[in-house]
Amino acid sequence: MTTERTTQTALPRRIAHLDMDAFFASVELLRYPQLKGLPVVIGGGRRRADDLLARLRDTYPERDWSETTLDRIPLDFFPRLAGYTGRGVATTATYAARQFGVGSAMGLMKAAKLCPQAILLPVDFDEVRRISRLFKSTITEIAPVMEDRGIDEVYIDFTNVPGGQRENGRALARLIQRSIHQATGITCSIGVAPNKLIAKMASEFNKPNGISIVLPEDLQTLIWPLPCRKINGVGPKADARLQAHGIHTIGALAERERGWLIEHFGKSYGDWLHAVSWGRDERPVVTESEPVSMSRETTFERDLHAVRDRAELGAIFTRLCAQVAADLRAKGYQGKTIGIKLRYDNFQSVTRDVTLPDATDDAASIRRHAGLCLKRVDLTRRIRLLGVRVGKLVKPGTEGAAPAHYSGNHPSVPRSVQDKAHDDHTHLLFPDLD
DNA sequence: TCTGGGGTCCTAGGACCC
């Protein structure tokens, strides 16, 4: 790390944050251009967008659908938000729907009240993932140092890319923006700054289809006036605590002594708050990472009871375990920690987990151990969500790659033998112990 | 009319070891 930094050129750091504009809605509009400008809410449904036309054929067999394609379905035939029942939330909403107060993460029942005429479309995850891969590969062909931050966001290190320094990064940002639009038909917004923290804020400055450059000397004018909530890492809880101290902007945060922040927010978080308020962030752009856990969870249509809805709950539980096992195998992982998550009707969540001596990707084994975890929680209360999680992941085949002198807890060695070997080892290190 | 699903990271206490 250190050597890398000293041997590299002394070019100023140019970190870009890119996110796709209204990504889920934009993907839907590619398929249904006739919805442009109309209030559309995405989310809630379990049905694939592809199925819409097939459903219309079934529902209205008397009508001639021969000339109708997905992009030419008459507006009348799209499902409306009015009358929606269920527990879905809006993944996103078009600008026309936002004008009615509908926002992402809002319950669809509430959204239906605000804008009943809005068209409701289910998320087409396959298509969203396909376009996600497409825009990311478009980026890496131009600038290879890219960090994946989710379905519609990335960081890119422009610093050493040819042309990455031109116009403080604006030229390369323009090229990437144009290339993504050509490849996907969707626009994006890009912020370029000396680090990830500022770049993330900058990408929001000029939405949609915007580019913003923030230089170190812009800290006071562009960053300090922003509310603390704009900092990636300050959520609703921390923001409320800051507000209670009269700290409403990043500038106000920067006025506080580091010691005061540590006193009120703890060593780690207080220290971090102080650093970010002064625009300091040294985190590198990380191009590869290993997953830590995989999970599946579901919220029921109605709250279930462990005894009264035993059969239904059992079937869902088995399905979740099978799905996690399938996910593990698909990605080539096994895990040692099996856990469950419950959400009660009052929204309180509890988790239980257990760590096994050996990693597994077997559905029956996961189901067995998760079942034991389930016995450790209160099952007399009504449940709205059930989840299954596998953590402490290892890639089978690479886990045996420990060095020869390694004598720690190896998964393939039974516990009793492990302990014995360990005792022998300590005997050598501390011969005078007994 | 409450509030999805899939993640990461941090904290804190207790067990256990040296």
Place this chain on the structure above:
DNA sequence: TCTGGGGTCCTAGGACCC
């Protein structure tokens, strides 16, 4: 027998992000 300090692992909960 008492005291103590450092370290790791496990577990539960919670904040936060996309």
